Amino acid sequence: MDMATNLPFDEMHLQPEAVRTIYNAYADWLAGVPLAQLELKRQEAEVLFRRVGITFNVYGESSGKERLIPFDVIPRLLGAGEWRTLSAGAIQRVKALNMFLHDIYHKQEIIKAGVVPAAILANAQYRPEMYGVDVPGGVYAHIAGIDLVRTGESRFYVLEDNLRTPSGVSYMLENRKMMMRLFPELFRRYSVAPVEHYPQVLMNNLRAVAQPGVQEPVVVLLTPGAYNSAYFEHAFLAQQMGVDLVEGQDLFVRNNAVYMRTTDGPKRVDVIYRRIDDDYLDPLAFKPDSMLGVPGLLTVYRNGGVTLANAVGTGVADDKATYIHVPEMIRFYLGEEPILANVPTYELSKADDLKYTLEHLPELVVKEVQGSGGYGMLVGPAASKKEIEEFRLRILSSPANYIAQPTLALSTCPTLVESGIAPRHVDLRPFVLSGKTVSLVPGALCRVALKEGSLVVNSSQGGGTKDTWVLQN
Amino acid sequence: MLSRTADHLYWMARYIERAENMARVLDVTYNMSLVPNAAESETALWAPALEIAGNVEAFEARYDEYTAANVIHYLAMDENNPSSIYNALRSARENARAVRVALSAETWENINALWLEFSQFFRTNLADSGLSVFCDWVKSRSHLFRGVSFGTMLRDDAFRFVRLGTFIERADNTARLLDVKYHLLLPDEEEVGGAVDYYEWSAVLRSVSAFQAYQKVFSDTIEPWRVAELLVLRDDMPRSLHACFDEITPILEQLSGRRNSECRRIAGELHARLHYGRMDEIFQDGLHEFLEDFVVSNNNLGMEIQRSFLNAAAA
Numbered sequence: 001m002d003m004a005t006n007l008p009f010d011e012m013h014l015q016p017e018a019v020r021t022i023y024n025a026y027a028d029w030l031a032g033v034p035l036a037q038l039e040l041k042r043q044e045a046e047v048l049f050r051r052v053g054i055t056f057n058v059y060g061e062s063s064g065k066e067r068l069i070p071f072d073v074i075p076r077l078l079g080a081g082e083w084r085t086l087s088a089g090a091i092q093r094v095k096a097l098n099m100f101l102h103d104i105y106h107k108q109e110i111i112k113a114g115v116v117p118a119a120i121l122a123n124a125q126y127r128p129e130m131y132g133v134d135v136p137g138g139v140y141a142h143i144a145g146i147d148l149v150r151t152g153e154s155r156f157y158v159l160e161d162n163l164r165t166p167s168g169v170s171y172m173l174e175n176r177k178m179m180m181r182l183f184p185e186l187f188r189r190y191s192v193a194p195v196e197h198y199p200q201v202l203m204n205n206l207r208a209v210a211q212p213g214v215q216e217p218v219v220v221l222l223t224p225g226a227y228n229s230a231y232f233e234h235a236f237l238a239q240q241m242g243v244d245l246v247e248g249q250d251l252f253v254r255n256n257a258v259y260m261r262t263t264d265g266p267k268r269v270d271v272i273y274r275r276i277d278d279d280y281l282d283p284l285a286f287k288p289d290s291m292l293g294v295p296g297l298l299t300v301y302r303n304g305g306v307t308l309a310n311a312v313g314t315g316v317a318d319d320k321a322t323y324i325h326v327p328e329m330i331r332f333y334l335g336e337e338p339i340l341a342n343v344p345t346y347e348l349s350k351a352d353d354l355k356y357t358l359e360h361l362p363e364l365v366v367k368e369v370q371g372s373g374g375y376g377m378l379v380g381p382a383a384s385k386k387e388i389e390e391f392r393l394r395i396l397s398s399p400a401n402y403i404a405q406p407t408l409a410l411s412t413c414p415t416l417v418e419s420g421i422a423p424r425h426v427d428l429r430p431f432v433l434s435g436k437t438v439s440l441v442p443g444a445l446c447r448v449a450l451k452e453g454s455l456v457v458n459s460s461q462g463g464g465t466k467d468t469w470v471l472q473n
Numbered sequence: 474m475l476s477r478t479a480d481h482l483y484w485m486a487r488y489i490e491r492a493e494n495m496a497r498v499l500d501v502t503y504n505m506s507l508v509p510n511a512a513e514s515e516t517a518l519w520a521p522a523l524e525i526a527g528n529v530e531a532f533e534a535r536y537d538e539y540t541a542a543n544v545i546h547y548l549a550m551d552e553n554n555p556s557s558i559y560n561a562l563r564s565a566r567e568n569a570r571a572v573r574v575a576l577s578a579e580t581w582e583n584i585n586a587l588w589l590e591f592s593q594f595f596r597t598n599l600a601d602s603g604l605s606v607f608c609d610w611v612k613s614r615s616h617l618f619r620g621v622s623f624g625t626m627l628r629d630d631a632f633r634f635v636r637l638g639t640f641i642e643r644a645d646n647t648a649r650l651l652d653v654k655y656h657l658l659l660p661d662e663e664e665v666g667g668a669v670d671y672y673e674w675s676a677v678l679r680s681v682s683a684f685q686a687y688q689k690v691f692s693d694t695i696e697p698w699r700v701a702e703l704l705v706l707r708d709d710m711p712r713s714l715h716a717c718f719d720e721i722t723p724i725l726e727q728l729s730g731r732r733n734s735e736c737r738r739i740a741g742e743l744h745a746r747l748h749y750g751r752m753d754e755i756f757q758d759g760l761h762e763f764l765e766d767f768v769v770s771n772n773n774l775g776m777e778i779q780r781s782f783l784n785a786a787a788a
Contacts, residue, residue, distance in 0.1 A: 053585045226571045239574045263782045
């Protein structure tokens with residue numbers, strides 16, 4: 001936060017009048033474009049997205065209406081130097097998280113060393129079924145979405161790690177395609193690092209994590225089906241990688257192997273990029289009423305008959321209770337200082353942290369350790385006195401269930417809204433890919449909270465997306 | 474390819490073809506209704522359209538009268554009629570959406586656009602003035618679908634299942650249409666050559682885009698047996714039963730590979746009947762019996778395709 005003006009950091013402007021250097025050419029261009037023309041471009045994008053069917057489902061409506069995630073035509077820019085730091089930090093983090101996952105399902109040295117408490121093994125996301133199971137290359141989180149927020153020129157924080165089935169990468173790719181179509185002239189002014197090879201990198205990684213000895217691995221993408229809200233992305237990635245998009249009903253298990261049903265009979269499957277949560281993967285091992293999964297899949301997986309990406313049991317590493325320990329993990333496994341900082345977090349199981357938190361509730365965000373999706377959460381600055389006092393009692397009844405964080409002033413980025421161009425809060429999710437190597441394409445999903453002042457960027461709560469330009473120079 | 478994918482592709486194509494044929498029947502029936510004294514009653518005029526679609530009883534259960542408005546609504550827009558154009562196109566799009574990966578991007582976008590455009594007709598009163606525009610739109614979207622899939626899809630099994638669906642459905646539709654109208658094709662000594670007959674026959678021809686073809690092939694007055702010959706035995710008439718099986722038979726050969734499939738046998742037998750059959754013999758044994766038998770066999774073929782390719786068991 002800029003203390004002088006009390007305004008959050010803006011990606012484009014240092015002061016209302018001073019443009020950040022990387023935005024100079026864009027600002028020049030923008031000054032010459034009438035607002036009405038931008039609005040037309042926005043509408044054109046909407047028509048195109050609808051035609052391609054980049055939609056979220058709202059089923060049961062007879063008119064066939066499907067919702068579109070709002071797309072903002074003003075890009076977010078990141079300088080080459082900024083990107084170097086962010087990508088190095090994200091890679092470092094994912095390396096450590098994969099090592100942590102291997103460790104926690106094997107020797108558990110990090111617990112023995114007292115760096116992470118043994119209580120982590122009681123976490124609901126810890127899968128005892130995975131204990132002692134070796135996964136190819138020791139890779140657990142093949143695809144990781146690292147959510148980053150910014151509060152100042154060089155101040156980035158990791159808000160959370162998404163290591164289960166992170167989504168959104170199709171928007172990174174489609175938004176770029178759209179921007180190149182709508183504003184080709186801008187791509188002549190800027191040298192924007194390309195992102196289109198993401199599916200190819202992913203495919204190479206997936207092939208690389210087939211069980212040793214498999215010559216031409218057959219890769220499939222497992223989707224919950226056309227009614228899933230991220231179905232477009234599943235279809236998109238399968239198409240881009242040239243692999244079959246399968247549902248649970250298309251697969252079956254026999255003789256310690258997974259097969260798909262084809263018009264030519266059964267065909268062996270070696271690698272499953274699954275976009276179904278652990279709980280639904282195998283009705284024999286997890287939720288017995290799941291219709292989405294494949295009976296017997298877990299047994300084949302544990303015996304090394306098939307590779308799953310991401311691995312089963314990654315949830316224990318992106319849990320809020322584990323998040324706190326990621327900087328320590330980096331030091332423990334890599335012997336390096338973390339490049340990206342965590343949001344300072346108070347563990348209310350600790351007396352000092354609890355005391356501080358109870359004294360500063362109106363300024364803090366308090367989250368339930370096991371909660372997700374914004375449930376069981378207190379946003380101090382937005383809460384009434386009564387809500388705060390009620391929450392205080394809940395904390396006091398079981399402090400260990402909660403963590404607290406300062407309310408961050410997320411950076412803003414100019415965004416086209418009804419009233420014109422106005423600053424809106426943004427976050428950033430780059431996708432880190434792990435196979436033989438750990439890498440990421442120079443780009444990210446940028447989510448924007450379209451409501452004035454809102455800090456909630458989730459698409460389910462009226463958030464939109466922007467193209468993210470990583471500049472080469 | 475995945476059996477489920479093949480299933481969706483096959484049914485996607487069938488539903489689009491079904492919508493097109495329904496639109497054709499509606500369009501010509503509506504035009505007939507504008508000819509003075511074309512039929513004794515509204516019922517006599519509209520009932521055949523329902524017979525072709527095979528849902529007279531379902532209609533009667535839901536509507537009191539055979540009015541143009543009722544039948545048009547039932548066949549075009551009724552959400553409760555599983556084979557209304559609305560439901561056929563909706564099903565086509567849902568099938569396509571489930572397997573968009575297997576379609577070329579252009580094919581998928583085309584079907585998606587079709588569905589987005591459909592909503593414009595919700596507000597139109599089809600029975601009053603909008604029917605021709607609607608039917609033309611359905612037909613042209615179906616043409617577009619075939620054109621874009623033919624022009625952009627890799628010639629792999631996905632493409633074969635799409636084509637298979639199109640021609641199995643088309644053969645069924647042409648045979649039903651002809652069967653419902655067959656009594657008109659029986660020589661009737663008293664009334665041959667009447668103006669109404671002319672309109673009826675030409676309507677039959679128009680409903681399968683065969684009017685011009687007829688003129689070109691025979692350049693003569695419309696004779697019932699020639700209409701039958703054109704729609705059953707001529708292999709150069711794209712909606713004839715023979716032409717459909719000229720497409721179906723080789724596709725099944727390719728899909729079956731070295732397998733000894735029942736599909737192949739049924740298709741081969743039907744194809745031979747159309748290839749070597751003679752119209753005078755068909756008339757001798759009864760066109761109605763021939764067509765009825767054809768519809769059953771074609772349906773059996775459809776079920777066999779379903780069994781051997783689309784619902785593949787684990788084994």
